[in-house]
Amino acid sequence: MYEPGIIVRRPVEADLGRLAELVVRFYRFNEEFDPAWSVMDNAEERARDVAKRYIEGEGYTLVAAHDEELAGYIHAYIAEYPMLELSKQAVIQELYVKPQFRGRGIATTLLEHLISEASKDGVKVVTSMFPVANFVAEKFYKSRKFRPYISIYLREV
Amino acid sequence: MSEKGEKVNWYELSVKLHKYYGGKIETVPKVPVRRIKDFAIWYTPGVAEPSRLIAKDPDLSFELTSRWNTIAVVSDGTRVLGLGKIGPEGAYPVMEGKALIFKFLGGVDAIPLVHRARDPEKFLELLELVEPAFGGINLEDIESPKCFYILEEARKRLNIPVWHDDQQGTAAVTLAGLINSFKIVGKDMRKSRIVIFGAGAANLALYRLLKAYGVPPENLVVLDSKGVLHPDRQDIDRLMISHPWKYQVAIETKGGGLEPGAPVWKALEGADALVAASRPGPGVIKKEWVAKMAKDAIVFAEANPVPEIWPWEAKEAGARIVATGRSDFPNQVNNSLVFPGVFRGVLDVRAKTITDTMAIAAAEELARFAEERGIHEEYILPTMEEWEVYSRVAAAVAAKAVEEGLARKTLTYKEELERAREIIGATRRKYEMLWDNGLIPKPPVDYPQGES
Numbered sequence: 001m002y003e004p005g006i007i008v009r010r011p012v013e014a015d016l017g018r019l020a021e022l023v024v025r026f027y028r029f030n031e032e033f034d035p036a037w038s039v040m041d042n043a044e045e046r047a048r049d050v051a052k053r054y055i056e057g058e059g060y061t062l063v064a065a066h067d068e069e070l071a072g073y074i075h076a077y078i079a080e081y082p083m084l085e086l087s088k089q090a091v092i093q094e095l096y097v098k099p100q101f102r103g104r105g106i107a108t109t110l111l112e113h114l115i116s117e118a119s120k121d122g123v124k125v126v127t128s129m130f131p132v133a134n135f136v137a138e139k140f141y142k143s144r145k146f147r148p149y150i151s152i153y154l155r156e157v
Numbered sequence: 158m159s160e161k162g163e164k165v166n167w168y169e170l171s172v173k174l175h176k177y178y179g180g181k182i183e184t185v186p187k188v189p190v191r192r193i194k195d196f197a198i199w200y201t202p203g204v205a206e207p208s209r210l211i212a213k214d215p216d217l218s219f220e221l222t223s224r225w226n227t228i229a230v231v232s233d234g235t236r237v238l239g240l241g242k243i244g245p246e247g248a249y250p251v252m253e254g255k256a257l258i259f260k261f262l263g264g265v266d267a268i269p270l271v272h273r274a275r276d277p278e279k280f281l282e283l284l285e286l287v288e289p290a291f292g293g294i295n296l297e298d299i300e301s302p303k304c305f306y307i308l309e310e311a312r313k314r315l316n317i318p319v320w321h322d323d324q325q326g327t328a329a330v331t332l333a334g335l336i337n338s339f340k341i342v343g344k345d346m347r348k349s350r351i352v353i354f355g356a357g358a359a360n361l362a363l364y365r366l367l368k369a370y371g372v373p374p375e376n377l378v379v380l381d382s383k384g385v386l387h388p389d390r391q392d393i394d395r396l397m398i399s400h401p402w403k404y405q406v407a408i409e410t411k412g413g414g415l416e417p418g419a420p421v422w423k424a425l426e427g428a429d430a431l432v433a434a435s436r437p438g439p440g441v442i443k444k445e446w447v448a449k450m451a452k453d454a455i456v457f458a459e460a461n462p463v464p465e466i467w468p469w470e471a472k473e474a475g476a477r478i479v480a481t482g483r484s485d486f487p488n489q490v491n492n493s494l495v496f497p498g499v500f501r502g503v504l505d506v507r508a509k510t511i512t513d514t515m516a517i518a519a520a521e522e523l524a525r526f527a528e529e530r531g532i533h534e535e536y537i538l539p540t541m542e543e544w545e546v547y548s549r550v551a552a553a554v555a556a557k558a559v560e561e562g563l564a565r566k567t568l569t570y571k572e573e574l575e576r577a578r579e580i581i582g583a584t585r586r587k588y589e590m591l592w593d594n595g596l597i598p599k600p601p602v603d604y605p606q607g608e609s
Contacts, residue, residue, distance in 0.1 A: 002603045007599065025394065028391075028395075029394040029395075032395055032398050032399075098388070098389075099394070099397065099404070099407070099408055100388040100389075100394050100408055100411065101388075102408075122417060136397075136398075
């Protein structure tokens with residue numbers, strides 16, 4: 001879907017505060033679905049460090065910018081499985097669009113941009129991680145040709 | 158209850174009389190039973206034929222049985238009056254009271270149907286299972302946000318009208334009051350700023366009606382107990398999951414253009430109207446906040462038994478029109494003005510559903526009714542004693558259902574007005590006859606005459 005006024009680009013220094021806010025929002029959202037995703041009290045502070053690393057080029061990060069505002073972002077890291085034919089995978093760790101920008105295809109645009117960038121780097125598979133109970137994410141990825149792939153089980157120790 | 162009326166202990170009196178009469182309603186036959194042989198018509202063997210016909214064509218149940226005029230007043234007892242989760246048995250007297258009003262004001266036979274299906278899916282299943290017995294469903298006293306889901310789904314799944322009075326009834330009478338208030342102050346409601354304080358069943362339904370009435374969402378600000386519903390609020394994603402109705406309001410209104418986390422007074426600054434349906438006052442709405450509103454402010458404080466702000470306080474703070482939920486102050490916002498007529502209307506045209514536009518038609522008719530009698534600051538809505546109002550609402554709703562293609566029977570406004578008058582009039586005559594003949598015994602204890 002084409003959304004006028006939205007530009008997808010890599011994050012820059014000036015985005016730091018706004019990107020950090022989106023990172024926190026992403027984790028707070030997932031917290032709703034699994035207590036293991038509970039965020040720390042100083043999450044805002046930590047999110048700035050995370051956002052800083054993304055801006056410096058860690059993994060793949062793209063933001064959807066609307067004038068001065070950030071409407072959403074996507075972040076993936078590269079996982080290497082040397083024994084597998086599909087050895088280089090991009091794992092989407094975070095994808096978030098602000099409520100007032102939802103329903104306009106921005107998440108899809110971010111996803112497609114990320115896939116196209118990663119495939120240029122030889123990535124053959126894109127995966128996404130989210131809490132099992134996050135039905136919003138499940139619906140989103142399933143309707144965009146993703147399928148269940150790995151089961152991750154958790155035990156607190 | 159008036160200040161004077163506080164001498165009457167309504168609670169105590171009510172218990173005594175409920176016990177004396179053993180509840181409030183009973184079924185009364187309406188066909189001749191001259192001799193036992195008549196049962197061969199009404200029961201076996203004769204009744205087999207109506208049964209066979211209905212089995213072939215279930216729609217005939219509306220012609221050959223009392224279904225056409227019978228509704229269920231359904232509650233799981235999870236949010237009864239101001240009493241909270243008091244359970245289905247606890248809810249029974251309230252539902253029975255509602256049934257009494259349905260009959261008395263609308264000529265509608267209503268059956269209290271309290272149940273244990275608290276789970277929304279079970280609740281809906283129950284409605285689907287009992288649908289063949291009723292011509293309509295009045296949902297009552299169900300906790301929020303479950304009530305929104307149940308109403309939405311029931312409207313889709315059932316082929317008979319479903320109404321949640323705490324949502325649509327209260328919202329419709331509030332809209333009627335707003336229509337006339339804006340007329341009095343000479344402002345265009347569709348261009349005014351309206352603050353909705355409280356995001357429960359009534360106010361979220363009001364939001365929906367205002368939108369359908371043509372008020373742009375950006376002109377509206379809706380607040381819940383945590384403040385302005387705003388797309389940038391901290392808990393907004395949680396709302397998307399737990400309360401999609403509030404979430405939608407936040408997105409559509411854009412928080413009324415306010416900053417996220419704006420205080421209540423800021424939301425009220427320059428506002429033309431405030432509708433509070435939140436928690437009992439006084440002091441929930443502060444005078445200083447009302448003072449921030451625009452000139453000729455309209456203040457509806459609908460909490461019971463005590464409004465969010467006392468009417469005189471709101472007036473002192475500059476409000477020109479004040480309405481409450483109480484009968485002892487002017488401008489009572491009372492959903493009893495709406496639901497008897499709405500059901501009279503939809504039953505008479507056998508409507509498939511009750512749309513929000515039909516609720517708006519009821520509101521507009523109420524407003525018109527009061528306007529014809531001369532509206533002013535202390536008379537924005539009809540009172541419950543104005544008997545003609547119920548037939549008028551019925552006629553407006555029936556005509557709207559026909560216009561929207563949702564009626565299985567076509568009646569004009571005038572035809573339904575006549576029919577509703579007849580049915581409601583006949584009910585009252587029968588009732589008077591029972592009373593005059595001592596078939597309804599005189600109450601052994603009473604409140605002093607002249608009290609209301």
